[in-house]
Amino acid sequence: MTTFALTFENPHFVAMTQSTHNKSLKGFFRLLITGVFLLTAFSSSASEESSEKFDAGKMIVEHITDAHDWHLWGEGHSSVSVPLPVIIYNSERGLSVFMSSRFHHEEMSYDGYKLEEGKVVAVHEMGEMEASLTTVNEEATAHSYDLSITKNVASLLFSIALLLWIFLSVASAYRRNEGQAPKGLQSFVEPLIVFVRDEIAKPSIGPKYMKYMPYLLTVFFFIWINNLLGLIPIIPGGANVTGNIAVTMTLALITFIITTVSANKNYWQHIFAMPGVPAGVLVLLTPIEILGVFLRPFVLMIRLFANITAGHIIALSFFSLIFIFGEMSTGLGLGVSVFSVAFVIFMSLLELLVAFLQAFVFTLLSAIYFGSAIEEHHHEGHESSHSH
Amino acid sequence: MLSSILLEAGNLGLGYGVAALGAGLAALGAGVGIGRIGGSALESIARQPEASGDIRANMILTAALVEGAAFFAMVVGLLVVFKS
Numbered sequence: 001m002t003t004f005a006l007t008f009e010n011p012h013f014v015a016m017t018q019s020t021h022n023k024s025l026k027g028f029f030r031l032l033i034t035g036v037f038l039l040t041a042f043s044s045s046a047s048e049e050s051s052e053k054f055d056a057g058k059m060i061v062e063h064i065t066d067a068h069d070w071h072l073w074g075e076g077h078s079s080v081s082v083p084l085p086v087i088i089y090n091s092e093r094g095l096s097v098f099m100s101s102r103f104h105h106e107e108m109s110y111d112g113y114k115l116e117e118g119k120v121v122a123v124h125e126m127g128e129m130e131a132s133l134t135t136v137n138e139e140a141t142a143h144s145y146d147l148s149i150t151k152n153v154a155s156l157l158f159s160i161a162l163l164l165w166i167f168l169s170v171a172s173a174y175r176r177n178e179g180q181a182p183k184g185l186q187s188f189v190e191p192l193i194v195f196v197r198d199e200i201a202k203p204s205i206g207p208k209y210m211k212y213m214p215y216l217l218t219v220f221f222f223i224w225i226n227n228l229l230g231l232i233p234i235i236p237g238g239a240n241v242t243g244n245i246a247v248t249m250t251l252a253l254i255t256f257i258i259t260t261v262s263a264n265k266n267y268w269q270h271i272f273a274m275p276g277v278p279a280g281v282l283v284l285l286t287p288i289e290i291l292g293v294f295l296r297p298f299v300l301m302i303r304l305f306a307n308i309t310a311g312h313i314i315a316l317s318f319f320s321l322i323f324i325f326g327e328m329s330t331g332l333g334l335g336v337s338v339f340s341v342a343f344v345i346f347m348s349l350l351e352l353l354v355a356f357l358q359a360f361v362f363t364l365l366s367a368i369y370f371g372s373a374i375e376e377h378h379h380e381g382h383e384s385s386h387s388h
Numbered sequence: 389m390l391s392s393i394l395l396e397a398g399n400l401g402l403g404y405g406v407a408a409l410g411a412g413l414a415a416l417g418a419g420v421g422i423g424r425i426g427g428s429a430l431e432s433i434a435r436q437p438e439a440s441g442d443i444r445a446n447m448i449l450t451a452a453l454v455e456g457a458a459f460f461a462m463v464v465g466l467l468v469v470f471k472s
Contacts (some may be wrong), residue, residue, distance in 0.1 A: 299453075299456040305457075306463055360448070361448065365452070
């Protein structure tokens with residue numbers, strides 16, 4: 001439940017989405033893309049034309065951020081998307097629930113709300129009317145809480161259903177053919193579970209690893225399945241769930257809470273007063289160690305978020321190249337598309353590896369933190385083996 | 389003094405260039421770091437092929453830690469670009 005709440009109300013994330021529709025970003029991405037191919041001269045001569053041009057930066061940001069509808073194809077007015085429920089609570093107006101198709105792609109307002117750059121804002125005029133004729137009610141917007149089922153939340157719910165289906169069916173299969181060789185989905189999941197147990201939990205946590213196995217398995221499969229869903233271009237995939245900093249923050253926070261709660265005396269002693277270290281050095285070391293406690297989950301959060309988002313940006317940039325060159329001339333676009341598609345296939349295969357690797361790294365680092373929290377030291381002067 | 393310089397830099401759009409430079413420098417550092425990790429890991433595997441499983445797991449872990457530092461710079465660079 002925390003995950004959902006954080007997905008909507010993270011001000012940092014909202015701030016990032018809000019200010020993305022500016023020209024500088026467009027320039028930045030164009031520079032990035034053309035710079036790679038040393039064709040700056042072409043680009044500047046082509047960018048003189050006006051409004052209906054393809055905007056790579058805008059397209060990429062729209063794809064990696066959250067949305068109130070699940071985009072299928074098309075641009076602007078003619079785009080086709082699956083509407084998702086909008087749920088808004090306002091302390092004065094009460095609860096409003098309606099489908100995002102009421103907004104007609106940001107063109108209409110409904111029930112005193114309209115979509116502005118992908119974000120729901122309150123307006124003075126109630127009822128249905130043209131969005132351009134309405135004025136934003138700043139005060140009501142500040143008191144509105146957006147609890148909508150957005151694209152990320154819908155994808156999250158789908159992945160939860162998928163995970164439940166996989167694991168409930170596998171669990172019942174184990175009960176049914178007890179003592180026999182695994183069959184079907186079992187033979188797919190069993191090696192992964194054994195991998196998490198033997199390669200991650202046992203070596204990093206030690207003899208008490210069984211206590212942490214449920215969390216490690218959950219986080220491993222959650223991250224992996226969501227990474228893979230993000231690589232599927234169309235519904236039910238395509239949402240950037242693990243590339244949403246609120247989601248990764250929640251995961252990192254759970255790891256942090258488990259580490260802190262299960263930490264023993266030894267762990268705290270190594271943080272506040274490292275044994276065998278002179279007092280003068282402790283003045284320096286203790287603040288660093290205390291900072292490290294918070295830095296670990298923070299890096300955990302950033303790593304997953306940045307890795308997955310960067311993967312999406314790279315794949316989308318290669319696709320944008322086709323349209324950027326296609327605007328110069330159709331032949332050039334067709335020529336570039338061969339290389340673009342080849343690169344996207346290569347990147348997608350790489351991303352399949354990254355999807356697994358990031359789930360592995362997140363789980364492994366969580367396990368190492370748990371291990372360091374419950375480690376019992378028998379010999380004097382032993383340094384803690386893993387830091388951030 | 390400093391604030392006026394920063395303001396002037398903002399007007400000129402220098403923030404983007406500096407953000408790109410920062411991200412590039414971080415990528416340079418991470419590249420050197422991961423290169424060294426990969427190099428030493430290959431060397432150790434060549435010396436002791438039977439320990440390749442353990443070495444590989446530690447290599448990935450260390451590379452992920454180095455990568456974390458590079459991603460900090462990348463996120464800071466992106467924030468500079470998105471905010472201004």
